[in-house]
Amino acid sequence: MYVAHLSVTDFRSWPSVELPLDPGVTALVGPNGQGKTNLVEAVGYVATLGSHRVPTDAALVRHGTSRAVVRTRVVREIDPGQPRASLLEVEVTPGRANRARINGGSPGRAREVLGILRSVLFAPEDLALVKGDPDGRRRFLDELSVQLTPRLAGTVTDYERVLRQRSALLKSAAAASRSSRAAPDLRTLDVWDAKLAAVGAQLVVARRRLVRALQPLAAHAYEQVSSGQGALVLEYRASVDAALEDGPDGRGPRDAAGAGPVDDPPGQGDDARGLDPVLVEGRLLEAMARLRGKEVERGVSLVGPHRDDLVLTLGGLPAKGYASHGESWSVALALRLASWRLLSGPGSVHREGVPVPDDEEGWVFDDRPDGEPVLVLDDVFAELDARRRARLAALVAPARQVLITAAVAEDVPAPLVGARVDVRDGTVTRAGA
Numbered sequence: 482m483y484v485a486h487l488s489v490t491d492f493r494s495w496p497s498v499e500l501p502l503d504p505g506v507t508a509l510v511g512p513n514g515q516g517k518t519n520l521v522e523a524v525g526y527v528a529t530l531g532s533h534r535v536p537t538d539a540a541l542v543r544h545g546t547s548r549a550v551v552r553t554r555v556v557r558e559i560d561p562g563q564p565r566a567s568l569l570e571v572e573v574t575p576g577r578a579n580r581a582r583i584n585g586g587s588p589g590r591a592r593e594v595l596g597i598l599r600s601v602l603f604a605p606e607d608l609a610l611v612k613g614d615p616d617g618r619r620r621f622l623d624e625l626s627v628q629l630t631p632r633l634a635g636t637v638t639d640y641e642r643v644l645r646q647r648s649a650l651l652k653s654a655a656a657a658s659r660s661s662r663a664a665p666d667l668r669t670l671d672v673w674d675a676k677l678a679a680v681g682a683q684l685v686v687a688r689r690r691l692v693r694a695l696q697p698l699a700a701h702a703y704e705q706v707s708s709g710q711g712a713l714v715l716e717y718r719a720s721v722d723a724a725l726e727d728g729p730d731g732r733g734p735r736d737a738a739g740a741g742p743v744d745d746p747p748g749q750g751d752d753a754r755g756l757d758p759v760l761v762e763g764r765l766l767e768a769m770a771r772l773r774g775k776e777v778e779r780g781v782s783l784v785g786p787h788r789d790d791l792v793l794t795l796g797g798l799p800a801k802g803y804a805s806h807g808e809s810w811s812v813a814l815a816l817r818l819a820s821w822r823l824l825s826g827p828g829s830v831h832r833e834g835v836p837v838p839d840d841e842e843g844w845v846f847d848d849r850p851d852g853e854p855v856l857v858l859d860d861v862f863a864e865l866d867a868r869r870r871a872r873l874a875a876l877v878a879p880a881r882q883v884l885i886t887a888a889v890a891e892d893v894p895a896p897l898v899g900a901r902v903d904v905r906d907g908t909v910t911r912a913g914a
């Protein structure tokens with residue numbers, strides 16, 4: 482698929498702009514601060530309903546205005562030679578529910594656009610995937626899961642809501658016990674435990690399946706960009722496993738029903754228990770029951786997908802804290818390349834030679850053979866050394882559509898020379914136009 486037209490109104494620094502685009506490579510070139518990233522951020526927003534730079538929408542709306550609109554015309558060739566265009570329009574109004582319109586229809590929930598335009602964006606901020614806190618890695622997994630299975634967007638929001646409510650209840654219980662005020666009725670907590678376990682289990686399983694599928698693609702991509710210095714391993718580390726690691730009697734892990742120690746160690750993303758939502762739900766309930774006293778004392782939810790992490794190791798050592806700056810870049814890049822290849826679908830040429838677990842049921846590849854996401858490389862070439870630049874350029878040159886931002890044209894490596902758009906002084910001009 483590719484974006485044939487981008488149009489924004491009051492998005493970031495842009496009062497209004499119209500940008501026609503072609504498949505293949507387009508470089509947006511212009512001095513710092515001219516709004517190049519703002520344009521590719523708009524493309525990413527329509528794909529994911531999120532920004533790679535800010536966690537909330539307020540900064541996306543042009544200063545002094547109250548509503549931004551992003552429109553994209555997305556072309557997909559579902560049957561060879563028969564392109565089909567979809568017009569997607571998303572209205573961003575901070576403090577209110579965002580709205581979306583598809584093909585000029587009546588406005589609906591923003592979530593309805595998810596899954597139509599797919600994009601994978603690689604930017605300097607991605608270094609935080611390796612060096613930063615677990616929440617960035619969790620967001621990475623959830624955003625990718627939602628692109629594969631758009632209905633998970635509802636699961637993610639439900640989970641956040643349940644967690645907020647449950648944590649508020651725990652907090653007031655903790656405050657009451659400290660001030661010897663009347664404690665809230667903890668029977669309500671049972672209800673929230675059940676909700677958190679049910680929704681949380683869906684998230685944990687979705688993330689584990691994703692990590693399992695990403696592993697071979699990420700390891701392969703890492704080898705390609707780094708010339709094979711140590712293997713990259715991804716492991717989903719669930720807080721529920723850590724919570725149940727020691728049975729109350731110290732005899733080791735117990736099964737979901739609390740029936741006693743089991744043989745296989747927890748934390749293995751691949752075991753049947755980790756991928757079965759019913760079993761994960763049971764384990765979450767058991768962990769919450771076990772941690773009840775601590776949770777009430779501290780006033781926080783100690784177990785669930787909000788406490789999980791994606792652990793990245795390189796040659797057996799955790800990438801966070803051990804990997805060099807260049808290695809960390811390569812790991813971040815490998816994660817994005819792997820995402821792009823995974824979203825491209827099982828039949829994609831970009832996946833050739835890399836076996837992915839045969840477990841993609843329920844993931845949406847309905848737009849094959851043209852499901853390849855738009856690849857966005859925001860300001861990355863200036864950050865990479867010459868060798869990594871050349872490797873990355875060779876890997877992405879055959880992509881259906883690549884949007885690149887760069888301060889100077891010389892930063893864009895030769896294999897990626899394509900269309901060029903100059904961005905400066907509030908205007909966009911196609912070079913040669």
Ligand SMILES: Nc1ncnc2c1ncn2[C@@H]1O[C@H](COP(=O)(O)OP(=O)(O)OP(=O)(O)O)[C@@H](O)[C@H]1O
Pocket residue numbers: 492493494495511512513514515516517518519520539540541542543544860886887888
């Ligand atoms: N909500 C907003 N309202 C108005 N202006 C904004 C808003 N958000 C960002 N800007 C402005 O947009 C500009 C930054 O745009 P952007 O990040 O796209 O630049 P860029 O061309 O990619 O630059 P660089 O090459 O330095 O990465 C800044 O001048 C900033 O003040």
